[in-house]
Ligand SMILES: Nc1ncnc2c1ncn2[C@@H]1O[C@H](COP(=O)(O)OP(=O)(O)O)[C@@H](O)[C@H]1O
């Protein structure tokens with residue numbers, strides 16, 4: 001009987017955590033601040049959270065979180081007998097919150113081989129937690145795109161109300177979509193057509209006109225691509241908004257571009273107010289939801305946590 005009970009409780013312990021991958025293309029828009037403060041807020045509610053620094057070249061999550069890792073991520077990518085990712089997870093000053101630090105930038109861990117990257121992503125999804133939040137770096141490198149594509153519906157795009165940030169997030173989403181299509185087909189013909197086109201409708205027209213494929217194959221490709229685009233459902237967070245309507249306008253612009261050019265319909269997850277105390281908190285190493293729980297910007301983080309279902 002005891003054996004049966006043990007087997008049942010062991011199987012209950014194996015659970016797949018929810019995954020929230022935070023990207024957006026541009027540096028300095030607030031991805032790390034958002035990830036850290038959301039992680040603390042969700043952990044406070046009693047959920048087990050692991051925060052992952054997936055910025056493999058220039059990480060700063062430790063500084064924003066105000067925690068020191070026991071082992072750097074370099075150990076994971078560069079040790080011949082690779083340790084498990086779970087053994088790299090470090091504690092933080094906050095209950096229910098642990099983290100995976102970034103690479104130090106001193107060694108060549110910024111460009112892991114495909115196999116290492118695949119192992120990293122697999123192990124991330126096997127961490128023992130309710131929620132794993134992955135903080136990505138800037139840009140749209142393959143590493144970053146593949147991390148973002150680990151999950152269809154829980155990729156977050158952080159933007160600010162500035163045009164440059166909206167443009168970068170749009171280009172990041174386009175690169176992610178095209179990467180997903182390329183990976184799906186693994187075909188040079190489709191790759192060549194994709195690279196010649198700016199938007200998904202243009203690409204679909206090229207497929208329709210192409211002499212490379214027969215009619216039934218074209219019909220099949222068009223269906224598959226539309227399904228891939230529909231399957232991507234990113235969530236938009238507007239940071240550094242001075243007014244709620246400013247955030248609304250910014251997310252409207254991005255959502256319209258995504259719908260018209262990429263056939264993707266992002267979800268609006270929420271916004272965070274601009275507050276100079278956010279950067280003071282960064283400098284002090286104490287995240288603002290801890291140092292200033294009553295600020296409007298802290299309430300915005302709590303709202304987003306609630307909207308994600310962590311009540
Ligand atoms: N809501 C905000 N209000 C004011 N300043 C902010 C806000 N969010 C972020 N910042 C500032 O922007 C800087 C960059 O944020 P960070 O999260 O490191 O960006 P990213 O990870 O996207 O590169 C922070 O150090 C902080 O000073």
Ligand SMILES: [Mg+2]
Nearest residue numbers: 031032055136
């Ligand atoms: Mg960052």
